[in-house]
Amino acid sequence: MPELQVLVVDDEPAVRQVMAAAIGKAGYTVDSAASAQEALNRLDQTPYDVVLSDVFMPVMDGIELLRRARERGHAATFIMVTAFSSVDSAIDAIKAGAWDYITKPVRREEIVHRLEQIEAMRGLREENRALRSMVLVGGAAGQPYTFQAQAMLATERLISRVAPTDSTVLVTGESGTGKGVTARRLHELSARREGPFVPVNCAAIPDNLLESELFGHTKGAFTSADKARRGLFVQADHGTLFLDEIGELPLGLQTKLLHVLEAKEVRPLGAEQSRKVDVRIVAATNRDLPAMVEAGTFREDLFFRLSVFQIPMPPLRERRADLPALLRHLLAQRSQPSGARQVLGIDPEAEDLLLAYAWPGNLRQLENVLHRAAILADGDSITVADLAPEVVRAATLAGAVTSPGAAPATRPAEAGTGLDVADPPPEATLRERVRRFEIGLIRRAIDEAGGDRRLAAQRLGIGLSSLYRKLEEDERGDKADRLRKDEDDPRAALIGERPVLARD
Ligand SMILES: Nc1ncnc2c1ncn2[C@@H]1O[C@H](COP(=O)(O)OP(=O)(O)OP(=O)(O)O)[C@@H](O)[C@H]1O
Numbered sequence: 001m002p003e004l005q006v007l008v009v010d011d012e013p014a015v016r017q018v019m020a021a022a023i024g025k026a027g028y029t030v031d032s033a034a035s036a037q038e039a040l041n042r043l044d045q046t047p048y049d050v051v052l053s054d055v056f057m058p059v060m061d062g063i064e065l066l067r068r069a070r071e072r073g074h075a076a077t078f079i080m081v082t083a084f085s086s087v088d089s090a091i092d093a094i095k096a097g098a099w100d101y102i103t104k105p106v107r108r109e110e111i112v113h114r115l116e117q118i119e120a121m122r123g124l125r126e127e128n129r130a131l132r133s134m135v136l137v138g139g140a141a142g143q144p145y146t147f148q149a150q151a152m153l154a155t156e157r158l159i160s161r162v163a164p165t166d167s168t169v170l171v172t173g174e175s176g177t178g179k180g181v182t183a184r185r186l187h188e189l190s191a192r193r194e195g196p197f198v199p200v201n202c203a204a205i206p207d208n209l210l211e212s213e214l215f216g217h218t219k220g221a222f223t224s225a226d227k228a229r230r231g232l233f234v235q236a237d238h239g240t241l242f243l244d245e246i247g248e249l250p251l252g253l254q255t256k257l258l259h260v261l262e263a264k265e266v267r268p269l270g271a272e273q274s275r276k277v278d279v280r281i282v283a284a285t286n287r288d289l290p291a292m293v294e295a296g297t298f299r300e301d302l303f304f305r306l307s308v309f310q311i312p313m314p315p316l317r318e319r320r321a322d323l324p325a326l327l328r329h330l331l332a333q334r335s336q337p338s339g340a341r342q343v344l345g346i347d348p349e350a351e352d353l354l355l356a357y358a359w360p361g362n363l364r365q366l367e368n369v370l371h372r373a374a375i376l377a378d379g380d381s382i383t384v385a386d387l388a389p390e391v392v393r394a395a396t397l398a399g400a401v402t403s404p405g406a407a408p409a410t411r412p413a414e415a416g417t418g419l420d421v422a423d424p425p426p427e428a429t430l431r432e433r434v435r436r437f438e439i440g441l442i443r444r445a446i447d448e449a450g451g452d453r454r455l456a457a458q459r460l461g462i463g464l465s466s467l468y469r470k471l472e473e474d475e476r477g478d479k480a481d482r483l484r485k486d487e488d489d490p491r492a493a494l495i496g497e498r499p500v501l502a503r504d
Contacts (some may be wrong), residue, residue, distance in 0.1 A: 050077045169308075281306070
């Protein structure tokens with residue numbers, strides 16, 4: 001199915017019409033402009049993929065059009081059309097950055113052939129982009145562990161059944177249960193696996209930018225739009241768009257999203273025309289969407305549209321049967337990529353505490369606790385002293401630990417607060433101490449809100465995107481700290497390189 005949006009530019013109405021008709025008949029979306037100036041105006045409005053332009057036109061010729069289009073940041077591929085006698089000027093156009101030229105009289109098959117070539121080229125570019133993002137995400141997340149616990153077998157069955165279909169999927173579950181990992185697996189087990197997987201965290205992008213991030217915009221559509229942008233829907237064409245934290249989507253955008261899902265087309269902000277897209281949607285949330293529908297904060301029709309097929313991710317506490325094997329899997333994953341010191345085992349006492357803990361933060365918390373413990377461990381085994389305070393504290397409260405190994409959990413500054421601020425390094429600056437204190441408050445508020453980050457942000461009186469930014473900054477800072485301690489770890493060089501958002 002052809003996907004290019006083409007602009008034909010020619011001052012002769014008959015030529016313009018014939019070319020536009022041929023392109024339209026081949027199934028491409030096509031517009032036309034009678035002058036170079038009109039073409040520039042249209043390019044400012046719509047992110048065309050291809051411009052097919054006559055070279056000789058009064059006032060502004062095709063080469064000048066190309067030059068000005070590039071100056072304005074338009075990336076459209078240019079094909080020049082010229083009389084046979086003036087091939088020299090076409091060659092000038094190529095030097096100025098045109099992709100190719102064709103001579104008049106123009107044959108329909110020749111135009112279509114060129115457009116097919118451009119389409120194939122574009123496909124390759126998208127594939128490369130998808131591969132690049134796969135390497136980044138795969139590298140960060142490692143190989144997923146396949147759960148065998150009873151609660152998870154039903155989930156695994158749902159995943160394998162729905163993945164090969166094109167059905168929209170809603171993945172629900174507490175924070176850290178692996179909703180993002182499941183979304184990626186759905187993509188990789190589908191026929192779209194060669195296409196792009198584009199994740200977007202609806203809560204992490206400020207409301208006023210979300211619309212243009214998702215649907216794109218034309219140049220000048222708003223004050224800071226200094227060039228046109230395709231948007232994540234178009235970027236995910238022929239692939240999967242993962243709308244994480246869908247419960248945070250503002251009502252106005254819910255209406256627009258519903259329209260895109262129904263019409264399967266997007267209209268960038270400021271554009272006059274819509275563009276067809278072929279995107280599979282996987283959405284995820286840790287919110288209670290039916291309750292939000294009741295409360296009028298989530299559109300019922302969008303909820304029904306998204307929840308055609310739901311996959312509930314069980315919390316870690318319901319997959320306990322797999323915990324011992326999962327601990328080993330995560331430790332093995334951790335030691336592989338860096339080649340850093342390997343921690344091979346876990347002391348039985350430490351393992352008992354890990355197995356007994358409730359894991360309110362699910363897999364993410366488990367990963368973090370293991371990561372920290374593996375760095376702190378002196379020998380080749382993790383001991384109770386290496387475990388995070390909250391794990392030891394829980395065991396202490398339950399009476400499982402009475403030994404001095406529990407000391408880190410009972411430091412007065414931490415007791416009862418859950419804040420990891422008792423012992424900042426002596427060289428820590430005031431700013432660093434404040435940051436640690438702040439992040440401790442944020443994490444505690446999230447815990448107290450049962451993982452609901454929006455509620456936590458509300459209670460703290462800060463915006464949701466600020467809350468996400470601070471968590472991300474902290475994760476980056478933490479990771480840098482940890483890797484600095486692990487001097488040989490080559491990942492230290494990669495800090496800050498992991499993208500927060502998929503970008504054009
Ligand atoms: N099956 C799995 N095997 C190994 N690690 C996993 C698995 N599932 C999740 N994880 C790890 O747990 C962490 C949380 O996973 P993920 O981000 O997918 O959860 P989530 O439910 O989307 O979280 P949130 O709601 O907070 O965005 C990630 O670091 C991920 O690598």
